[in-house]
Amino acid sequence: MSYKIRSRIWIEAKNHVLLGEGRVQLLKAIETEGSLSKAAKNLGLSYKKAWSLIDSVNKSAKEPVTINSTGGKGGGGAELTAYGKKLIAAFDEINQNCWNFLDLQLSKLEEL
Secondary structure, three states, X not given: OOOOOOOXXXXXXXXXXXXXXXXXXXXXXXXXXXXXXXXXXXXXXXXXXXXXHHHHHHHHOXXXXXXXXXXXXXXXXXXXXXXXXHHHHHHHHHHHHHHHHHHHHHHHHHOO
């Protein structure tokens, strides 16, 4: 028999979700696209939903994770701060460590 362990992690701060897989995907898309609207479009999110998620992260984090520039001739943009990049890297490492741990636990079931 083949077993699977399913799990999702998220990190909370000030009783609000700081980071989870969806927020991290959005932050990575902002880094790639250089724009919140383009990142939202790529992930199939409305701009309002994406803005709300980023606003929530920025309010929960100890430092801003994005820098936004207002529109002009070339339009506005968004980029990650150095802190935002470190936060993503930390989340990815924590998430991977969780999966590695769960894989070890799964082997205990398969040995029964």
